[in-house]
Amino acid sequence: MAEFTMELNDEQKEVRDWLHGFAADVIRPAAAEWDEREETPWPVIQEAAKVGIYSLDFYAQQYFDATGLGIPMAMEELFWGDAGIALSIVGTGLAAVGVLANGTEEQIGTWIPQMYGDVNDVKVAAFCSSEPDAGSDVASMRTRAVYDEAKDEWVINGTKTWATNGGIANVHVVVAVVDPDLGSKGHASFIIPPDTPGLSQGQKFQKHGIRASHTAEVVLDDVRVPGSCLLGGKEKLDERLARAREKARKGGERVKNAAMATFEASRPAVGAMAVGTARAAYEVALDYAMTREQFGRPIIDNQGVAFQLADMRTQIDAARLLVWRASWMGVNGKPFTAAEGSMSKLFASETAKKVTAQAIQILGGNGYTREYPVERMHRDAAIYTIFEGTSEIQRLVIARTLSGMPIR
Numbered sequence: 069m070a071e072f073t074m075e076l077n078d079e080q081k082e083v084r085d086w087l088h089g090f091a092a093d094v095i096r097p098a099a100a101e102w103d104e105r106e107e108t109p110w111p112v113i114q115e116a117a118k119v120g121i122y123s124l125d126f127y128a129q130q131y132f133d134a135t136g137l138g139i140p141m142a143m144e145e146l147f148w149g150d151a152g153i154a155l156s157i158v159g160t161g162l163a164a165v166g167v168l169a170n171g172t173e174e175q176i177g178t179w180i181p182q183m184y185g186d187v188n189d190v191k192v193a194a195f196c197s198s199e200p201d202a203g204s205d206v207a208s209m210r211t212r213a214v215y216d217e218a219k220d221e222w223v224i225n226g227t228k229t230w231a232t233n234g235g236i237a238n239v240h241v242v243v244a245v246v247d248p249d250l251g252s253k254g255h256a257s258f259i260i261p262p263d264t265p266g267l268s269q270g271q272k273f274q275k276h277g278i279r280a281s282h283t284a285e286v287v288l289d290d291v292r293v294p295g296s297c298l299l300g301g302k303e304k305l306d307e308r309l310a311r312a313r314e315k316a317r318k319g320g321e322r323v324k325n326a327a328m329a330t331f332e333a334s335r336p337a338v339g340a341m342a343v344g345t346a347r348a349a350y351e352v353a354l355d356y357a358m359t360r361e362q363f364g365r366p367i368i369d370n371q372g373v374a375f376q377l378a379d380m381r382t383q384i385d386a387a388r389l390l391v392w393r394a395s396w397m398g399v400n401g402k403p404f405t406a407a408e409g410s411m412s413k414l415f416a417s418e419t420a421k422k423v424t425a426q427a428i429q430i431l432g433g434n435g436y437t438r439e440y441p442v443e444r445m446h447r448d449a450a451i452y453t454i455f456e457g458t459s460e461i462q463r464l465v466i467a468r469t470l471s472g473m474p475i476r
């Protein structure tokens with residue numbers, strides 16, 4: 069058992085400083101421009117690829133950091149730079165993790181490199197689960213995948229929405245219903261290879277924040293993919309469905325809603341993104357409060373301002389500690405008996421919303437303009453309480469985990 073320490077080791081500090089340098093020198097200076105353009109910042113993704121930040125290897129290295137702090141540290145620094153650009157850089161990871169978690173070795177080797185492309189021709193990937201009528205309630209998903217045995221192909225029809233990188237991705241990972249009687253247990257994930265006929269981008273959304281990240285509908289119209297595109301393979305799927313049918317027949321286990329299930333290990337990463345945005349806004353506010361003078365003295369001389377900053381910093385540090393705890397638990401296989409992953413995401417995302425709003429207040433009129441970055445950070449922060457499970461869903465998961473009751 070390692071000795072308890074709150075200190076990062078030398079290697080972690082080196083990675084953190086390297087990421088911080090990239091965030092400060094490349095991401096932050098580009099943030100306002102790409103927010104206004106509302107486009108994917110391809111040149112910045114390419115820069116990230118050149119230095120090795122946009123690659124599976126980088127995320128794998130951080131993921132396998134035995135302390136669990138690799139991923140949260142990376143997320144915090146990149147999102148400190150800018151949330152929209154950072155999401156464009158890490159969004160591919162969502163789809164890559166879907167393949168890593170459920171794919172065969174062959175699928176991992178074939179598809180993940182195509183998700184990232186290479187330095188001279190960077191690509192992105194999309195993970196498509198949400199639908200117009202299936203957000204928090206994943207079990208009501210309608211996109212259907214039907215097996216055509218004669219051709220060993222799957223035929224997929226449906227509409228996905230709010231997909232990060234949807235339609236511009238080289239590779240899409242799509243979740244679809246294979247057995248409608250089994251609720252979310254009857255879902256499976258499919259790779260949709262580049263240029264597959266029948267897949268098209270629907271509406272591209274104009275958003276409140278994270279505007280440098282592309283979000284769009286993905287329409288699947290008689291999309292045919294080879295049997296080899298079913299993640300994990302047919303044999304594994306048939307076994308899983310048979311087990312789920314048996315359980316449903318016995319009525320021994322309620323078929324759960326996947327959105328309600330505890331994605332405890334992945335949620336701290338979103339919490340870390342929120343910590344990055346909150347810290348960025350806090351730093352701007354602190355600097356401003358120490359330099360802006362009114363009534364002949366810096367505004368931080370007023371307790372009303374200074375105490376706000378004290379609260380902001382306290383909440384950010386508390387959020388980071390919750391995120392680190394949950395990440396450490398995830399990597400070390402500790403059971404999430406109090407939904408600690410959801411707790412970290414809930415607290416960090418609510419903190420980011422609150423702290424960025426306080427930052428605007430501290431900057432006064434300047435805070436409200438686009439001359440200063442805090443209004444963008446506040447718009448960006450609102451996403452953290454929505455995606456990867458809304459704050460209400462996190463509370464539901466926590467309450468159910470604590471009580472064991474089917475709270476609605």
Ligand SMILES: Cc1cc2nc3c(=O)[nH]c(=O)nc-3n(C[C@H](O)[C@H](O)[C@H](O)COP(=O)(O)OP(=O)(O)OC[C@H]3O[C@@H](n4cnc5c(N)ncnc54)[C@H](O)[C@@H]3O)c2cc1C
Nearest residue numbers: 195196197198203204230231232283454455456457458460
């Ligand atoms: C910018 C952006 C990027 C996204 N990226 C992706 C992506 O890459 N892939 C993907 O698959 N999805 C993505 N999403 C979708 C995202 O995960 C969903 O928006 C989210 O899960 C919420 O679903 P919903 O929007 O349908 O809200 P709804 O589920 O309709 O919820 C609406 C409101 O009702 C509340 N509510 C719902 N059910 C309950 C309940 N049981 N108890 C209490 N309150 C409840 C919610 O908390 C919320 O406040 C993205 C969304 C956005 C905005």
